[in-house]
């Protein structure tokens with residue numbers, strides 16, 4: 001029986017990926033590294049410090065910055081990013097998500113959030129949907145970002161469900177890997193993801209009926 005649905009935040013509930021990209025692009029530019037939207041795909045679901053490490057590597061500057069300098073660069077990126085979050089309103093929720101959240105609640109299916117973003121609580125508040133989530137995994141409590149399953153397992157534990165009774169929804173390849181690694185059923189949002197049992201081009205196609213049909217198909 002399906003007991004819970006666990007959502008990724010960035011790219012599934014709202015499109016903060018673009019805001020992360022703008023902030024990283026500007027900080028990278030200041031240290032002489034250029035990043036583009038294709039490279040940005042690799043930063044989805046990856047923690048702040050891990051993102052910086054990938055950017056430095058990409059620019060061939062991995063050994064150029066001390067730990068303290070890296071922390072300062074992360075702080076600079078986060079300040080820029082957080083400043084852009086004030087643009088988020090309930091209208092920033094991706095299509096289909098609000099209806100799905102209400103349909104899940106009406107059916108008694110528990111709702112969780114598995115975002116490695118330390119800013120997730122601010123974002124849910126800005127979107128006005130904090131009360132719709134039964135449990136949000138606290139990103140400050142995990143050691144490994146996606147593709148490690150840690151954040152999804154933490155969400156399952158917080159919801160009081162086992163991974164075998166839950167569906168995870170992700171837009172990043174690292175996120176799909178994390179869902180599969182804990183034995184949950186994976187729903188992918190996007191067109192070039194591998195390993196998702198159900199792949200939908202956008203959240204517009206995401207609804208209770210499709211999730212239910214997917215679950216029935218897996219368990220028949």
Ligand code: G16
Pocket residue numbers: 008009010020043044045046047048051078114115116117118119120172
């Ligand atoms: C999100 C984004 C990542 C970002 C991470 C950490 O993960 O996809 O690009 O680096 O959060 O965010 P912050 O710097 O706000 O702590 P997720 O798990 O929501 O896809």
Ligand code: MG
Pocket residue numbers: 008009010011012044045170171172175
């Ligand atoms: Mg995402």
